[in-house]
Amino acid sequence: MTTSAKSEYGSFRDSLRAPIHRWFTYPAGYSHKLVEAKIDEYGLGAGSTIADPFLGTGTTSLVAKMVGVNSIGVEAHGFVHWVAKTKMRSSYDLDELAQSIHQATQRAEMLAGRVQWTDIWPPLIYKCFTEDNLAQLSALRQSILELDATPHVRDFLKLALTSTLRVVTTAGAGWPYIAPSKRHAKKVVKHALQEFKARCDLMLSDIQQAQLGLPHSSHDIILGDARKLASYVEGETIDLILTSPPYLNNYDYADRTRLETYFWGIYDSWADITSGVRDHLIMAATTQVRMAGMNGIRECQGIRQVDGQIHRDLSSIIQRLEDMRAVRSGKKTYDYVVAGYFEDMLQVLEGAREILKSGGHFALVLGDSAPYGVHVPTEELVGRLAVAIGFSSYEIEPLRTRGGKWGHNPQRHKVPLRESILTIGK
Numbered sequence: 001m002t003t004s005a006k007s008e009y010g011s012f013r014d015s016l017r018a019p020i021h022r023w024f025t026y027p028a029g030y031s032h033k034l035v036e037a038k039i040d041e042y043g044l045g046a047g048s049t050i051a052d053p054f055l056g057t058g059t060t061s062l063v064a065k066m067v068g069v070n071s072i073g074v075e076a077h078g079f080v081h082w083v084a085k086t087k088m089r090s091s092y093d094l095d096e097l098a099q100s101i102h103q104a105t106q107r108a109e110m111l112a113g114r115v116q117w118t119d120i121w122p123p124l125i126y127k128c129f130t131e132d133n134l135a136q137l138s139a140l141r142q143s144i145l146e147l148d149a150t151p152h153v154r155d156f157l158k159l160a161l162t163s164t165l166r167v168v169t170t171a172g173a174g175w176p177y178i179a180p181s182k183r184h185a186k187k188v189v190k191h192a193l194q195e196f197k198a199r200c201d202l203m204l205s206d207i208q209q210a211q212l213g214l215p216h217s218s219h220d221i222i223l224g225d226a227r228k229l230a231s232y233v234e235g236e237t238i239d240l241i242l243t244s245p246p247y248l249n250n251y252d253y254a255d256r257t258r259l260e261t262y263f264w265g266i267y268d269s270w271a272d273i274t275s276g277v278r279d280h281l282i283m284a285a286t287t288q289v290r291m292a293g294m295n296g297i298r299e300c301q302g303i304r305q306v307d308g309q310i311h312r313d314l315s316s317i318i319q320r321l322e323d324m325r326a327v328r329s330g331k332k333t334y335d336y337v338v339a340g341y342f343e344d345m346l347q348v349l350e351g352a353r354e355i356l357k358s359g360g361h362f363a364l365v366l367g368d369s370a371p372y373g374v375h376v377p378t379e380e381l382v383g384r385l386a387v388a389i390g391f392s393s394y395e396i397e398p399l400r401t402r403g404g405k406w407g408h409n410p411q412r413h414k415v416p417l418r419e420s421i422l423t424i425g426k
């Protein structure tokens, strides 16, 4: 494996071109090549099991399925979990699938001219599409929801339509946040119905290919919480845990899927997304902090009980962040976020230790961070915490430097950041 390929391990770029992985563009996702390389490195095969506590859209489980390794994945964001689950199904009747695609598009073509699409969505949706495309998207949505098909076929079509949304939007910024006010003046607007058909054809051909000879294996895709890993998985049964948790970079996973969840009517407001998603994720963004009731969090009681020195090191970072909050614009509550993050990661580590076989490994793709310019060596702190709770060792392999694209921003700190693989041995 060349170094340049490894530098992309933490990015979704390779997966955008890979069958099935490409069904949904998840910028937080990682490369299928990383999972293949780790399965090789640790010699996993039939009968082995790999777990991913932050499954996202399913990269780890999908690779495991393709090579015949069992997998268990946990994801807390309901919509993202649904994407992973839909990508994991391959046992379709291809004729039925092709016929349903045909029926749904034909009906949508007929409906597009007269479908009632006003007043059914939050304003964001109206700002993101041309009138023509919104009529087509509405018609497709209605024809899929009303189609006489099995739930699996309907999910397949819903995913094809979901991934059409970002392709045909007129909004300027795609990911992570949709910014409808910044329209792309020069963006050529694609035709929603045509794009949908193209997505369906691509997905259908991926399924045809996948059905040609998948080895047998079993997969459990759980809508759950990485902090409760040991409650889903039997003790000492896992050969390898491979994952990428949220980084401490103030990235709001709940907000980033607003376009999709609003379109399907899963949520329709900030408060809805908070109770439906934000409150269930590990702490990694200031939008998850509610000052009331969170005061004690900065004391990091769990970490204090595990290791005094780590607790002192972390407390000094938290104190500097509190000091910065008092003087910096935005008054961002990074002190709370950092404290909550490591307390949450401690719980993930404890569960991981319980479910791993003796001699097994826990590999995490992880970035460090520098909120308000205060460096937080995330990989090192998580590695030290792991050893403090009984793992035997940890090792950090840097993959690439990060943050370069913000270099022109004078508000931005100048601390060099990186993305690494932290490997913890049991």
Ligand SMILES: C[S@@+](CC[C@H](N)C(=O)[O-])C[C@H]1O[C@@H](n2cnc3c(N)ncnc32)[C@H](O)[C@@H]1O
Binding pocket: 026, 028, 029, 030, 031, 053, 054, 055, 056, 057, 058, 059, 060, 074, 075, 076, 077, 080, 224, 225, 226, 227, 243, 244, 245, 246, 247, 253, 280, 281, 282
């Ligand atoms: C970096 S992404 C993982 C992406 C994944 N490797 C992929 O290729 O799609 C981190 C994921 O962790 C999820 N997450 C955050 N908190 C969680 C929790 N407490 N339990 C399970 N998943 C969680 C987020 O919703 C997000 O999808």
